[in-house]
Amino acid sequence: MENRKIFVLPHKLLIALLLFTSTLCLSFVIPKSWNLSQIIGINKPKIEIINSNADNQQRVAEFQTAMEASLNEQLKQKNLLSVSPTSFNGKIIYEIKPIGNKKVIALTFDDGPWKNSTRQTLDILKKNNIKATFFVVGQALKNNPELGKQVITEGHAIANHTWHHWYHFMNPQVAAFEIDKTTDLIYQVTGVKTNLFRPPGGHLSNGLVAHARNKKYATLMWSADSRDFQQPAPETLVNNVIKNARPGGIILLHDGGAIALVPSKLYLR
Ligand SMILES: [Zn+2]
Known part of the structure; x- marks a missing residue:
């Protein structure tokens, strides 16, 4: 419990400070020609007009318009947040150059x-109207599918x-299992087919990134490391981010510990 308190406090302070310095905007924009409904298997609702009465027809039309607007908003969020532009496919990205050097991060x-810390993180983001990207570990998502769904319903990206x-080094078969099985579970849980990938620990040569590049994933690294896994003092954590914050930057944070994955270590990147 004590560890959890220490971990959550820096996030609150960090997010509060980041609000003063930046406007969050995920900068991975999908080309307009893509049709996400084909990718994630969602079709627009069809409503049959069963009464020729003019008032009823108008109500049905209004209802259908509202439904489509709601669905389009959902698709827009998924479009913008969980799929990279094709120019990022197969690439390793550390930061992007925002148009007009906009102050986005x-x-x-x-x-x-993770049951408690992810929920707390989502609550803080919601309260401050911030959208983020969650790089999930497959076996953790399997244990907490409802939180994976919440990530999407609250407008965040999942990766x-x-x-x-x-x-450690993985042969092509193991690397494929590690990535493909996780993407499949994300799809089963959320309906989102992500092509955003980040290698654990930022390791680029243990076989994982080779598979990710072959499969045209965008491998997303970071330009500023909060080093929250070291559980620094809140001021240190904030400074770790602020000193490297710049337009188009990608900030590395954690919404929970890997304590259940590697009991001997509190946090992993
Ligand atoms: Zn990690």
């Missing part, structure tokens, strides 16, 4: 979802951080 949370969060 992306918050990313790795290693979840792949492998099944086991292993660092």
Whole structure:
């Protein structure tokens, strides 16, 4: 419990301070020609008009318009947040160059979802109207699918951080399992087919990124590391981010510990 309190406090302060310095905007914009409904299997609702009465027809039309607007908003959020532009496919991204050098920055949370700390993180983000990207670990998502769904319903992006969060070298078959199984579970749980990937620990040469690049994932690294896994004092954590914050930056944070994955270590990147 004590560890959890220490971990959550820096996030609150960090987010409060970041609000003063930046406007969050995930900068991965999908080309307009993409049709996400084909990707994630959602079709627009069809409503049959069964009464020729003019008033009823108008009500049905208004209802249908409202339904489509709601669905389009959902698709827009998923479009913008969980799929990268095609120019990022197969690439390794550390930061982006926002148009007009806009003061936008992306918050990313790795290693979840975890029952308490992920819920707390989501609550803080919601309260401050911030959207972020959650790089989930497959086996953690399997244990907490409802939080994976909440990530999407609250307008955040969901991304792949492998099944086991292993660092060691993996042959192509194991690397494929780690990434593909996680993407499949994300799809089953949320209906979102993500192509955003981050290798555990930022390791680029243990076989995972080779598979991710072959499969055209955008491998997203970071430009500022909060080093929250070291559980620093809140001021230190905030400073770790602020000193490297710049337009188009990607901030590395965690919404929980890997304590259940590797009991001997409190936090992993
Ligand atoms: Zn990690």
